[in-house]
Amino acid sequence: MFWKIRLFLIAVFFTTFSTASAQTALDQLVSANRQKQLGFDKLSAQQRAEVAKLLLEVYQIGEQAGKKAAQISKPSGAAGAPTSSVIESQIDGQFDGWEGETIVKLMNSQIWQQTEYHYHYHYAFMPKVLIYRSGGGYKMKVEGVEKAVGVERMR
Structure with a gap:
């Protein structure tokens, strides 16, 4: 359309x-x-x-x-921003939900940490994720979880 x-x-x-x-x-x-x-x-x-x-x-x-x-430019440093506007990947292993400072390892070998407080239990094995730019940071939307949560890239 x-x-x-x-x-x-x-x-x-x-x-x-x-x-x-x-x-x-x-x-x-x-x-x-x-x-x-x-x-x-x-x-x-x-x-x-x-x-x-x-x-x-x-x-x-x-x-x-x-x-x-x-077009997001990658800053210098090991924990730089992603090079595209949307990252599609999968969590490497199980996901138990958001606990406040949850660390998420993705199948593309990136590691992201929760920066926005949100608690929500949701068990899933290798759910798909979307990470996108939002305001001055990034949000991660996990398959099966309604809310996208603020994250920052650690590696």
């Missing part, structure tokens, strides 16, 4: 807007109800075309900013 929206937005950007295409483009970007709430129904065809172009430009700026934010 996301790729369809993206292709549509790219097509809209490179299309010269006629009255009909501006209406269609705006209709596909913003629901009729929301257009009415925003007063788009009072705009001329040219103004509607400009709004559609603006929405696409804002989308592209957001997409570029998202790509930049996803």
Whole structure:
């Protein structure tokens, strides 16, 4: 679904807007109800075309900013940050949940320690994990546990 929206937005950007295409483009970007709430129904065809172009430009700026934010540079030192925005791995062995300072060894040989206090018992053998950037640190989401918990890389 996301790729369809993206292709549509790219097509809209490179299309010269006629009255009909501006209406269609705006209709596909913003629901009729929301257009009415925003007063788009009072705009001329040219103004509607400009709004559609603006929405696409804002989308592209957001997409570029998202790509930049996803590029995490690894600081120097043994306990550096991961080199990608999301790490997918598995816990090496059993997981008994979060106890406050839980240390987790992953199958990719990284070792992470819990930094955010959270207690939750959950037994699992080699559950999958996702580690992602959140604010100024990282969060680990363990398969079968609802809450993602703050962690830092030890090795």
